[in-house]
Structure formats: structure tokens, C-alpha cells
Amino acid sequence: MSDVLLVGTDLRKSFGKTPALDGAGMSVAAGEVVAVLGPSGSGKSTLLHCLAGIVAPESGTVVYAGRELSAMGDKERSALRRGEFGFVFQFGQLVPELTCLENVALPLRLGGTPRKAAEAAAREWLGRVRVDEVADKRPGEVSGGQGQRVAVARALVTRPKVIFADEPTGALDSLSGEEVMRLLVGTARETGAAVVLVTHEARVAAYSDREVVVRDGRTREPEHAW
Template identity: 85%
Template sequence: MSGTGAPAEQPLLRGVDLRKSFGSTPALDGAGMSVRAGEVVAVMGPSGSGKSTLLHCLAGIVAPDSGSVVYAGRDLAAMGDRERSALRRGEFGFVFQFGQLVPELTCLENVALPMRLGGTKRRVAEAEAAGWLERMGIAELAGKRPGEVSGGQGQRAAVARALVTRPKVVFADEPTGALDSLNGEQVMRLLVGTARETGAAVVLVTHEARVAAYSDREVVVRDGRTREPELVS
């Protein structure tokens, strides 16, 4: 390769040599991966392989025992709790297997919640949330609570909540695991399609090949270990 070419793009998010144990049980044993801006990466592996723990470490939800996680040039370990919380509210978005919507809030209020927690006024946050519900095709459910909607509809509301702050990275942990195949396909099209439109990167944990097919690249975790392939320009 010629030395005159443009340098490879630096990763937006990178975990290096991550190790994490819960009691005497190792969950990660030197795992590492990186994600570039706008990239969709599927983290695959069997149950118990450590893939969800890897996601939680990358997102700053769980602190690794050793190793480092760097986001946009900043080491998460060097941040205070308040700074990491602000990062998770604003620059990171989350979609979990069962949505984890707040049952006492309406779908509109759930989607607006990250903005409200960030200090946005209710009227502004709910106007933005209404637009995202419409984008997800569930505008008519704005006043419904999670217990009054189907699993697929609730998961679409969860996707809207994850994207409402226009995050740089969306972490999706088995986002279709509780859905039938039709609803799962709808959720994945909305999640990945909208993330691509907004330029968000997606870290997608799954054990399903049909879900991983929506990604640009796959990283396989086995027994808490993975080797990040070299990034190429």
C-alpha cells in the first residue's frame, strides 16, 4: 500500500485487554474491540460467553477489573461518576431485550425521559419525543403506558428513547430476543436504518445470525476472549 494514502480513521470507541470477574467467575479474559463512528458492529457468541459484560464495560455501566475503555479520546476510568452518567444520558443510547420502559410513564414520557434527565424542558422534550414516535410508526401510542402496548410496539418505543438525544453510540443488547421474527425484523430495520441516518454507531449484542446480518462487521466472543481485527481504511 502506498504511504501517501489517508490514515485509517481512529475508532470512536475502543476497549483494550478487558478483564472482569464476578466473584470467582471470569466473564472477560482479555477481550477487546473497537467501533468507528457510524459503524454497526455485531457482538456474537453463545450464552455465558461474556458478550453482554463486554457491552456493559464499553458503555461504562460496569467497570472492568483491568484494561481500558476509551471513547472519543477519553478514558472512561478517568471520568467521575457524574461525567459517566452524563455520557450515558446524552452521547450513548441503550436498547435492552425487554425494553425496560418505565411502566408508570406513557410511551411519550418514556421517550422524552433521557432529554428530561438532561435538563430539557418538558414541552421541548415531549415535542421531540412525539416526532420520534411518529418516525417509529407508533405515534398513536403516545398516551399509552408500556403495559397497554404489544412487545413489538414497546420495543419500537425503546428504540425511539435510545435515539431521541441523537447519541453517538447506541448499545443494543439482544434487542429482538423477546420478539417474534416479524417484529424482530421491524425493530432491526428501524434501529439500524435510523442509526445510519443520524450517523450513530451501534454495538449490537446478539446470538442470532439474522440479526447480525444487519451489521457491517462481526466480533465473536468465546470464553470471555476476543481479538479485534485490524481496522483498515
Template identity: 50%
Template sequence: MLSATGIDLFYGPSHAVRSVTLALRRGEAVAITGQSGSGKSSLLYCLAGVLPVTSGHVRFEGRVLGALDDDRLSALRRDRFGFVFQYGELLPELTLEENAALPLRLAGQRKGKALATAGAVLERLGLGDLRGRRPSQVSGGQSQRVAVARALVHRPAVVFADEPTGSLDSVNASAVLEEFLALARSQGAAVVLVTHDPKVAARADRHYAMRDGSLHVREREVS
């Protein structure tokens, strides 16, 4: 469904991603670990079409991302991809329900229908009673659950998660990760998960290590 073939990324003279080849199947979670500066986040953003690769190709459902114009690439990221970031990145002026509904609203869905769909996802994540609150009125773990809801509310094909539990304590991190992966798998979404935490990576179906821009032999596979 999503594949990278011999991709390289340079930042000036710095070789951030080196000849990476990777294929992602529908419904599976792939974890990429590595030290800060190893290139793991750069690889994630290349796979998501946010960073254009210097050489090689990234394909999604047969389409080469680098061959798409800005409008089509933006529409693809909006409609078919979901994103979860380390600090949630919720909009403080919106309610939790409105934050979760953003992908649907950006795609042109009517407000009432979008909020109803977002509310159902928040309910599944245990936040139904909090949907009218704003991000400043809930905990970090609750905010990150909203970020998960926002990433999955439009039933994307792929979710890209960059340190999605990095700002949480161990108890909240475990709970959010479990809910995130369970919801993604129930929808058939593939997940690319960048993390520094081997316990988080162990929950994925495949686990790769990134060192000096290179993606190394799979370290672990979990049934």
C-alpha cells in the same frame, strides 16, 4: 470513537472478559454473538462504562472511562450513550411519548420541547397515533419501538443494544431491527449489538464471536 484496549473483567475468580481489543467507528454497527455465559453482555457493559474493567482501558472520544468520576461517567452515559434492552424496560406509569422523552428530560430539557422531539421520533417509527398510550396498552413490538426511540431521541454517539429483539417473534424482530439500524445510521450513531441470533448479527457491518470471554476473529463483514 470508542475503543477497548486489552480489557479484562473478573467476577471473583471467574474471568468474564479476556484481553479484548476492539475499535468502533462512527456510524457503524458491530454485532457480538455467543452462547449464554460467553461474556458478550459483560463486554457490552464494560464498553458502556457500566462495569469497571479489571485491567486495560476503554476510551470514548479520547477519554478513558475508568478515569472519570461517578458524576462525569453518569453524565456521559446519559448524554452520549443510548441503551436498548431485551424487554424494553419502559416505565409503566408513563405514556409512550413520556418514556421516549426521558433522556431529554433527565438532561434538563423543558417538558414541552422534550415531548415534541420524542413525538417526532415515534412518528418516524410508526407510533405517532399511539404516543398517549401506556406500555400495557400496546404490543411487545410497539413497546420495543418505543425503547428504540428512547435510546435515540437525544442523538447519542453510541447505542448499546443487549438482545434488543430477543423477546419478539421473527416478524416483529426483523421490523424493529430494520427501523433501529436505519434510525441509528441516519443520525450517525454507532451501535454495539449483542445477540444470540445470527440473522440479527448479519445486519451489522461487522460481526464478532465471543467464546469463554474472548473476542474471536471477525466472522463476517457486510458491505
């Protein structure tokens, strides 16, 4: 694809003697939503972490916008994750001591945006994902569905190029999960962000443009036989 934004090639990673990735690879085009499917322990979350620069593969390459992540310094990778990448995890991983508004503003504040401007942007995004009423509450005071919407707002507030979502509905009931997915994918499409979506649920993968299956640390398009 001529508009490939992110590509991992021949990625290998082990934890102790246990291989998590064994030559895995995938590409993501600008604005594309790709679901990464596979059973528990297949390596799909490790693949996401390598693509996002959270975990360094032992071999293979990850190239984002023409730049190889392994060639970047720690500060450059951190800035990339803070500004051009957004993250939504299964349990939200909001900072419990901060209000929901402060959680959403946090990536902007870490990037140097003044507090007033960061919180104005955060309030706008809380409204866009329809949880502006929880702005002054702390994560422990809101429901799971509300917390995940706050996490979606936090992921989108910097207008990232890629959103990494690791089982974003795994801790939610089906109704809340569907709402979170509609908001996540809908707002990503509005802003032109690509989404790498790790899931084991077919109903969640249905929101994607394309699927990649991970099994035993290797990747295949789903139409390929195993």
C-alpha cells in the same frame, strides 16, 4: 482505523470466581454497526456493559472519543450515558408508570430539556419509528414489538453517538424482530450513530457492517480460527 470512536483494550472482569472477560477487546468506528456474537455466558453482554461505562472492568481500558472512561467521575459517566450513548435492551426496560411519550422524553428531561420541548422531540421520534399511536399509553398496554420501537425512539431521541443494543429482538417474534432491526439500524445510519449490537442470532447480525465473536471471555474476528 482513523475514525475510531470507541475502543476497549485487554478488558478483564470477573463475578466472584467466575471470569466473564479475559482480555477482551474491540473497536467501533463512527457510524459503524458492529455485531457482538457468542453463546450464552460467553461474556458478550459484560463486554457491552464495560464499553458503555455501566460496569467497570478490573483491568484494561475503555476509551471513548479520546477520553478514558475510568478517568471520568460518576457524574461525567452518567452524563455520557444519558446524552452521547443510547440503550436498547431485550425487554425494553421502559418505566411502567410513565406513558410511552414520557418514556421517550425521559433522557432529554434528565438532561435538563424543558418538558414541552422534550415531549415534542419524543413525539417526533415516535412518529419516525411508526408508533405515534401509542404515545399516551403505558408500556403494559402495548405489544412487545411496539414497546421495542418505543425503546428505539428513546435511545435515539438524544441523537447519541453510540447506541448499545443488547439482544434487542430476543423477546420478539421473527416478524416484529425484523421490523425493529430495520428501524434501529436504518435510523442509526440516518443520524450517523454507531451501533454495538449484542446477539446470538445470525439474522440479526446480518444487519451489521462487521462481526466480533466472544467466547470464554475473549474476542476474535470471525475469520480467525479458534
